[in-house]
Amino acid sequence: xxxxxxxxxxxxxxxxxxxxxxxxxxxxxxxxxxxxxxxxxxxxxxxxxxxxxxxxxxxxxxxxxxxxxxxxxxxxxxxxxxxxxxxxxxxxxxxxxxxxxxxxxxxxxxxxxxxxxxxxxxxxxxxxxxxxxxxxxxxxxxxxxxxxxxxxxxxxxxxxxxxxxxxxxxxxxxxxxxxxxxxxxxxxxxxxxxxxxxxxxxxxxxxxxxxxxxxxxxxxxxxxxxxxxxxxxxxxxxxxxxxxxxxxxxxxxxxxxxxxxxxxxxxxxxxxxxxxxxxxxxxxxxxxxxxxxxxxxxxxxxxxxxxxxxxxxxxxxxxxxxxxxxxxxxxxxxxxxxxxxxxxxxxxxxxxxxxxxxxxxxxxxxxxxxxxxxxxxxxxxxxxxxxxxxxxxxxxxxxxxxxxxxxxxxxxxxxxxxxxxxxxxxxxxxxxxxxxxxxxxxxxxxxxxxxxxxxxxxxxxxxxxxxxxxxxxxxxxxxxxxxxxxxxxxxxxxxxxxxxxxxxxxxxxxxxxxxxxxxxxxxxxxxxxxxxxxxxxxxxxxxxxxxxxxxxxxxxxxxxxxxxxxxxxxxxxxxxxxxxxxxxxxxxxxxxxxxxxxxxxxxxxxxxxxxxxxxxxxxxxxxxxxxxxxxxxxxxxxxxxxxxxxxxxxxxxxxxxxxxxxxxxxxxxxxxxxxxxxxxxxxxxxxxxxxxxxxxxxxxxxxxxxxxxxxxxxxxxxxxxxxxxxxxxxxxxxxxxxxxxxxxxxxxxxxxxxxxxxxxxxxxx
Numbered sequence: 013x014x015x016x017x018x019x020x021x022x023x024x025x026x027x028x029x030x031x032x033x034x035x036x037x038x039x040x041x042x043x044x045x046x047x048x049x050x051x052x053x054x055x056x057x058x059x060x061x062x063x064x065x066x067x068x069x070x071x072x073x074x075x076x077x078x079x080x081x082x083x084x085x086x087x088x089x090x091x092x093x094x095x096x097x098x099x100x101x102x103x104x105x106x107x108x109x110x111x112x113x114x115x116x117x118x119x120x121x122x123x124x125x126x127x128x129x130x131x132x133x134x135x136x137x138x139x140x141x142x143x144x145x146x147x148x149x150x151x152x153x154x155x156x157x158x159x160x161x162x163x164x165x166x167x168x169x170x171x172x173x174x175x176x177x178x179x180x181x182x183x184x185x186x187x188x189x190x191x192x193x194x195x196x197x198x199x200x201x202x203x204x205x206x207x208x209x210x211x212x213x214x215x216x217x218x219x220x221x222x223x224x225x226x227x228x229x230x231x232x233x234x235x236x237x238x239x240x241x242x243x244x245x246x247x248x249x250x251x252x253x254x255x256x257x258x259x260x261x262x263x264x265x266x267x268x269x270x271x272x273x274x275x276x277x278x279x280x281x282x283x284x285x286x287x288x289x290x291x292x293x294x295x296x297x298x299x300x301x302x303x304x305x306x307x308x309x310x311x312x313x314x315x316x317x318x319x320x321x322x323x324x325x326x327x328x329x330x331x332x333x334x335x336x337x338x339x340x341x342x343x344x345x346x347x348x349x350x351x352x353x354x355x356x357x358x359x360x361x362x363x364x365x366x367x368x369x370x371x372x373x374x375x376x377x378x379x380x381x382x383x384x385x386x387x388x389x390x391x392x393x394x395x396x397x398x399x400x401x402x403x404x405x406x407x408x409x410x411x412x413x414x415x416x417x418x419x420x421x422x423x424x425x426x427x428x429x430x431x432x433x434x435x436x437x438x439x440x441x442x443x444x445x446x447x448x449x450x451x452x453x454x455x456x457x458x459x460x461x462x463x464x465x466x467x468x469x470x471x472x473x474x475x476x477x478x479x480x481x482x483x484x485x486x487x488x489x490x491x492x493x494x495x496x497x498x499x500x501x502x503x504x505x506x507x508x509x510x511x512x513x514x515x516x517x518x519x520x521x522x523x524x525x526x527x528x529x530x531x532x533x534x535x536x537x538x539x540x541x542x543x544x545x546x547x548x549x550x551x552x553x554x555x556x557x558x559x560x561x562x563x564x565x566x567x568x569x570x571x572x573x574x575x576x577x578x579x580x581x582x583x584x585x586x587x588x589x590x591x592x593x594x595x596x597x598x599x600x601x602x603x604x605x606x607x608x609x610x611x612x613x614x615x616x617x618x619x620x621x622x623x624x625x626x627x628x629x630x631x632x633x634x635x636x637x638x639x640x641x642x643x644x645x646x647x648x649x650x651x652x653x654x655x656x657x658x659x660x661x662x663x664x665x666x667x668x669x670x671x672x673x674x675x676x677x678x679x680x681x682x683x684x685x686x687x688x689x690x691x692x693x694x695x696x697x698x699x700x701x702x703x704x705x706x707x708x709x710x711x712x713x714x715x716x717x718x719x720x721x722x723x724x725x726x727x728x729x730x731x732x733x734x735x736x737x738x739x740x741x742x743x744x745x746x747x748x749x750x751x752x753x754x755x756x757x758x759x760x761x762x763x764x765x766x767x768x769x770x771x772x773x774x775x776x777x
Contacts, residue, residue: 043071054179198273473486502526517560579604593629593698636693666768749772
């Protein structure tokens with residue numbers, strides 16, 4: 013208990029005032045010479061005097077006493093207040109309301125405790141605050157509102173207040189959520205032009221689900237469905253469409269919901285004309301080409317919005333970043349037509365003062381700036397800024413690239429362009445074990461730096477040993493050998509391959525070589541490359557080597573010096589190099605073993621991968637790979653170590669690696685020998701990681717694969733192709749990409765080698 017005295021001159025009268033929340037007692041007025049507070053436990057004395065409208069020297073009467081009581085109760089700190097007189101001393105006795113020590117929830121699954129706690133804080137119930145029991149009714153109402161919005165109308169909420177020492181309490185809120193109410197029926201009243209089924213199939217609440225299940229009711233989903241219904245009509249000419257009312261009825265057990273939507277369709281309107289007005293800063297013919305609505309079309313709000321956005325985006329590409337494009341309708345109700353005027357106000361052209369780079373701790377500024385297409389001092393172009401961001405994403409150096417265009421203070425036509433990058437590790441020093449379904453267990457050591465010393469150059473030393481092959485190589489690539497973007501690189505390597513360990517024909521090769529290559533940009537998305545190489549190859553046989561390999565050695569020998577010329581073309585519009593989900597990549601390459609070497613052959617490869625967005629987070633990936641090779645000049649056939657193969661985790665999953673092909677693609681021992689032509693196609697529906705939001709290292713997919721390999725004497729018959737379907741995942745780990753798939757062959761034939769589960773670990777992505 014706190015006692016406070018303020019010294020005053022002694023009084024002559026005594027006053028006893030007993031005050032409760034509902035009444036005061038009569039008394040004789042007097043002058044307050046001192047004030048004493050009794051009953052305080054947690055509330056500071058100064059806090060009480062701040063709210064008290066009485067001070068020493070005041071003449072207290074019945075009116076001032078009532079005012080003091082109201083002021084103290086209004087603070088919410090006290091559940092009882094008494095005023096008494098002892099001589100000329102005013103004694104104020106209080107009983108504090110308890111403080112909330114903690115608020116806890118049980119039984120809440122649909123809404124997290126943090127969300128519920130935040131909702132209660134907004135109405136005044138939170139740890140450290142004073143408990144006002146009148147709030148408990150508000151608590152129940154607020155939590156019911158939260159659960160009703162999720163369709164849980166059977167929710168039951170109980171509150172328990174447990175006293176603690178020092179006038180504190182624990183508030184426990186027990187929740188029985190109950191089942192979510194399900195939609196029993198959605199009824200639309202007032203539709204004349206469209207059938208119930210045509211409208212209901214567009215509403216999420218009316219969706220019966222793939223397996224016939226019913227949707228759970230949600231107020232937010234209903235609001236979204238009403239907007240879908242409104243958009244449906246406005247896109248089909250019904251400009252006076254309205255939703256008159258919506259009724260939601262619950263069954264007595266609160267488990268089923270009936271929704272009735274009352275609408276007025278109105279009449280259908282067509283567009284009588286479209287004209288441009290305002291300041292047209294680029295040719296009228298070009299602007300007319302951006303119009304998505306024409307005279308005679310049915311009125312469509314989405315077409316009008318597409319027109320407005322298309323013109324705004326085009327203006328933003330040439331510096332008019334803050335243009336206003338408004339479509340003004342002139343409605344003729346008698347003729348049921350709408351005349352549209354597209355008014356263009358480009359505003360001031362906006363220029364870029366500075367381009368700033370942030371977040372690059374390792375990568376040099378010039379490495380980033382050489383990829384940028386938006387220049388300082390030029391007008392701001394949204395297209396060039398987007399192109400710059402895409403080019404940075406494609407480097408593979410950054411986990412994230414963000415762009416902001418803040419206005420320069422004090423100006424209305426200048427902005428800065430800020431690129432903020434988050435660097436990812438681009439170098440690795442690794443030694444470890446891995447596994448590949450084509451090469452078996454791997455022992456590898458590699459030192460790779462894709463962004464060597466922050467210069468953007470790639471340097472790699474690789475030592476890989478597996479059951480199938482040994483590789484020792486050093487490579488270097490400078491993507492900007494010239495300022496114009498011509499790249500140059502070279503590679504020196506030694507490689508041995510034991511084909512029998514890969515479950516194909518029994519032979520081995522030992523080879524070493526060197527290559528030099530150049531890349532020349534043709535446009536923002538296209539490059540051509542040319543390479544020159546020398547390779548020495550030794551073809552090694554064993555006791556079980558097939559006759560086909562022995563025949564090739566008899567004709568061509570077992571050691572070859574080859575001079576190669578490689579030509580390639582690439583068009584890449586993907587939004588990023590790793591885990592792309594937009595755009596496409598097309599490649600065409602020609603590998604020629606040129607005259608002057610001991611073998612003459614060529615191989616042509618075509619590849620195209622395309623990402624089709626199904627939703628913002630789910631793309632459909634389509635890939636097609638074609639390959640064909642043959643010998644020319646004095647060489648009798650395509651060398652067996654240059655044959656094509658298919659099957660396995662990187663081509664047609666569900667079949668053993670390198671095993672696909674007809675009888676002519678097998679040697680006399682029945683082992684795969686490969687062929688001169690290959691067709692492989694893949695279709696994958698890609699999903700983000702369901703176990704972690706915004707994960708950039710894991711992907712899941714549903715896929716269908718198809719492929720086949722053809723020998724020189726085989727006709728190209730697509731009916732021979734083998735297909736499979738299944739699920740797959742890719743996880744980018746510190747030691748490489750982990751791929752696994754579970755596939756079911758769809759049309760395997762006797763003699764085909766199937767393999768449902770396949771995975772690789774530690775191989776390059």
